[in-house]
Amino acid sequence: MGDRLRFLLHRIGERLWVRPLVMSLLSVSIVFLVKTVDEYDLGRRVPELSQVSIETLLAIISASMLVIATFAVASMVAAYASASNTATPRCFSLVISDDVSQNALSTFIGAFIFSVVALIALQNGYYDRAGRFTLFAITVLILAMVIVTFVSWVDRIARLGRLGNTIEKVEAVTAAALRRRQAHPTLRGASVVESDPEGRAIYSEWIGYVQRIDIAALQACAETVQLRIRVAALPGTFAAPGRPLAYVTTDTGEVADIDEGPIARAFLIGIHREFDEDPRFGLIVLAEIAGRALSPAVNDPGTAIGIIGSLVRLFALWVDPAEVDGLHGVEYDRVAVPELSLRAMMDDAFTAMARDGAGTIEVVGRLQKALATLASMGDASLREAAIHHSRQVLARAEAVPIPPQELALLRELAALVEQGGVTP
Known part of the structure; x- marks a missing residue:
């Protein structure tokens, strides 16, 4: 509620x-x-x-x-x-x-x-x-x-x-969404077990983005007829008539005749994505602002560098257990919800910036330093994702004309990320 x-x-x-x-x-x-x-x-x-x-x-x-x-x-x-x-x-x-x-x-x-x-x-x-x-x-x-x-x-x-004020607002609302998801990685539902059968797919009658999932309503539907529901579309997913929102099975694992309407209506579909329960959207918006700043018409690498700092703060918050407030266990045991993928969030944040800023040494240099900082935070998944993106940044920089001394500097920074070290 x-x-x-x-x-x-x-x-x-x-x-x-x-x-x-x-x-x-x-x-x-x-x-x-x-x-x-x-x-x-x-x-x-x-x-x-x-x-x-x-x-x-x-x-x-x-x-x-x-x-x-x-x-x-x-x-x-x-x-x-x-x-x-x-x-x-x-x-x-x-x-x-x-x-x-x-x-x-x-x-x-x-x-x-x-x-x-x-x-x-x-x-x-x-x-x-x-x-x-x-x-x-x-x-x-x-x-x-x-x-x-x-x-x-x-x-x-x-x-x-103003641009600075807007970036602060986006960072703040993204941080709030990350904290809520950090406290409830599965939205108070159960964890997804990959070995479980998928069951019967439930589709949306509307085309748009999943803005919110009413997990309590899904639990009520599941308890009524003894179902198991596996969420397939987290907030931010584009829902369409060929993309399942969820999969349903019975306690015995068999598919039964069920009323799909209440289950589909538990997924709020809208035209636009919302920041509240979709942390990835905030990361995408920050990347969009950086991409516009790096466009030839604007040519403002300073804004992109500032956003890199925002992204480092957000990912540091995500892997910091001290930031978790009010962590609770499973409240809805009949609804399984997948957790957010750290690799996917890193893709949302850094891929476009690595592409748009490949020819700007101050941007790709700052990106490598930011990735080195993330790699040094002690989280294995974050280190693995940081190394992956560091290699991508270096590969994109090597594909554009860059002076040899600048390219050598980028390779040194990329090696630092591989070692899991901190920025110089």
């Missing part, structure tokens, strides 16, 4: 209209709740305020908030376009879900709605003495909140959509 709720909240956070709508409804509610103050004997205890002064303040807020809200939307759209153009369109969902920007826009729109509705209620004599005083106090509080929000938002919008 917690994973499902987190996934839904992230999808809601990517909708730009949700928070402004909630803030608008809250603003209207406050206007009418202020009237309840007049029901208590507070009129003689609060100072008398001129209705004209409150109307003037509300009119100023209503006029200015509409302009600021329009300016905020224009600035955010420009930031979103910048992120898509300078990084990759795949990071758009991360930029648009920025909490500070969404909260700022919601505050501006909510203040505008509040001031308009309150002004109409005030001009029609809706409030008595206590209500007018309370309304004035709330209006001053909202004005102060708007000022603080605007000042903090200006600093945020100056960074939002």
